[in-house]
Amino acid sequence: MLGPQSMGYDRTPIMYSPEGRIIQTEYARESVRRGSIAIGIKSKNGLVLAGLLRVVDLEEPDRKIHKISDTIQAIFAGVAADGRVLISRARLEAEIFRLTYTVPMDLRGLAVKIGDLIQVFTQQGGLRPFGVGMLFGGIDETGPSLQFVDPGGGVKSCKAKAMGDGDSEAIVFLKEKYNDDLTTAQMVDIAKEAIKKAARDIELTEESIAIEVMPYKA
Amino acid sequence: MNNPNFNRMTNDPTMELKHGTTTVALQFKGGVAAAADRRASMGTFVASKKAEKLHELNKFTMATIAGMVSDAQYLVNLTRANINLYELGRGYAPTTKMAGNLLASIMYEQYRSYFPYWVNMLVIGLDDEGPHVYTLDMAGGIGDEDFASTGSGSPVAYGVLESQWKQNLTEEEGIAIAIKALTTAISRDSATGDGMDVAIVNKKGIKRLTPEEVKAVQEA
Numbered sequence: 001m002l003g004p005q006s007m008g009y010d011r012t013p014i015m016y017s018p019e020g021r022i023i024q025t026e027y028a029r030e031s032v033r034r035g036s037i038a039i040g041i042k043s044k045n046g047l048v049l050a051g052l053l054r055v056v057d058l059e060e061p062d063r064k065i066h067k068i069s070d071t072i073q074a075i076f077a078g079v080a081a082d083g084r085v086l087i088s089r090a091r092l093e094a095e096i097f098r099l100t101y102t103v104p105m106d107l108r109g110l111a112v113k114i115g116d117l118i119q120v121f122t123q124q125g126g127l128r129p130f131g132v133g134m135l136f137g138g139i140d141e142t143g144p145s146l147q148f149v150d151p152g153g154g155v156k157s158c159k160a161k162a163m164g165d166g167d168s169e170a171i172v173f174l175k176e177k178y179n180d181d182l183t184t185a186q187m188v189d190i191a192k193e194a195i196k197k198a199a200r201d202i203e204l205t206e207e208s209i210a211i212e213v214m215p216y217k218a
Numbered sequence: 219m220n221n222p223n224f225n226r227m228t229n230d231p232t233m234e235l236k237h238g239t240t241t242v243a244l245q246f247k248g249g250v251a252a253a254a255d256r257r258a259s260m261g262t263f264v265a266s267k268k269a270e271k272l273h274e275l276n277k278f279t280m281a282t283i284a285g286m287v288s289d290a291q292y293l294v295n296l297t298r299a300n301i302n303l304y305e306l307g308r309g310y311a312p313t314t315k316m317a318g319n320l321l322a323s324i325m326y327e328q329y330r331s332y333f334p335y336w337v338n339m340l341v342i343g344l345d346d347e348g349p350h351v352y353t354l355d356m357a358g359g360i361g362d363e364d365f366a367s368t369g370s371g372s373p374v375a376y377g378v379l380e381s382q383w384k385q386n387l388t389e390e391e392g393i394a395i396a397i398k399a400l401t402t403a404i405s406r407d408s409a410t411g412d413g414m415d416v417a418i419v420n421k422k423g424i425k426r427l428t429p430e431e432v433k434a435v436q437e438a
Contacts (some may be wrong), residue, residue, distance in 0.1 A: 068306070069302075069306075088307070091303055092303065093304045095302055099296065130316045
């Protein structure tokens with residue numbers, strides 16, 4: 001019996017496999033897993049985003065954490081060009097929201113907007129799904145908020161999240177250490193340690209880890 | 219203009235009256251000073267006594283507004299949004315010159331579709347080139363001036379500015395002339411009044427003067 005792959009169900013996001021899977025989207029998730037590790041942790045005291053910077057030869061290191069607005073930061077893992085497009089779009093959405101309502105955008109609202117855009121690429125013919133996992137972190141009316149958007153367009157509110165190369169090791173570590181009372185300093189240490197676990201035998205320096213801290217007082 | 223709507227709008231006396239305002243701005247050595255009254259008029263009616271006519275576009279750039287309030291507020295918000303997006307994308311802010319020309323482009327585009335934004339604005343600030351006072355008209359024209367005034371009281375204010383402005387004013391002299399020009403406009407133009415907002419931009423950024431500081435300058 002031939003598998004769904006050899007039947008061609010993996011060739012387009014507009015066709016389900018007989019098991020009801022959209023295999024192109026699953027391949028896109030695989031490209032997230034190949035990206036450099038990105039981590040987000042939140043507690044009642046604030047939020048920390050952290051990521052591993054990959055430096056190739058003499059290239060200047062890329063920015064790993066991207067400012068979306070005064071209150072929102074984002075980090076992604078996966079195809080860099082796809083991520084850049086989504087970052088620009090998120091900045092535009094946050095600015096349009098502020099222009100319309102005069103208050104900073106809520107994290108959930110932004111993540112859903114980006115999720116809606118990503119979803120179109122899993123249903124329309126001739127399009128390739130975005131190969132990035134996006135993590136939006138920031139402070140809004142609800143306090144610290146961490147929102148994960150996956151290549152299928154799904155949006156999940158998270159306490160902590162790891163995505164990219166070595167994410168399973170990192171998530172095991174985060175689960176072990178997480179509680180809601182962590183201080184921002186503790187979260188920074190945990191994030192760094194999780195990145196080290198994910199990076200396994202790669203040698204890390206202080207410059208190769210990007211950190212963004214957003215403290216919060218209720 | 220051949221467009222009938224455009225002619226009606228330019229000749230409409232109610233439109234003319236919505237210009238009731240005076241804003242002034244001038245360069246001094248190392249910065250700019252700006253002042254604007256707080257009255258918003260609808261014909262002979264005072265629609266607001268606490269209208270905000272000095273707006274911050276970013277850390278070193280401000281705009282003053284005169285004309286239709288809705289158009290002006292929208293333009294300020296739109297320019298600010300564009301400036302923020304520029305800064306987010308690059309990690310550094312656009313210059314005052316860029317902010318002024320961006321706003322002029324937006325206004326020119328609208329003018330060319332026969333329904334111009336009904337405003338006269340000043341974009342002022344400090345960048346690598348030095349202090350700037352840009353005047354923007356509703357047709358999208360932009361000019362870099364030593365000093366400028368907009369609104370119904372501007373002929374009165376220009377009288378003071380023409381007679382008192384000179385090169386290399388100190389910050390204190392600049393503030394005093396801006397306040398003097400606006401005070402004069404308030405006393406001779408009926409659509410200008412209800413106190414004033416005064417601000418300066420120097421290398422430290424934007425600073426708004428308190429009502430007490432303004433009063434002290436007026437009484438000096």
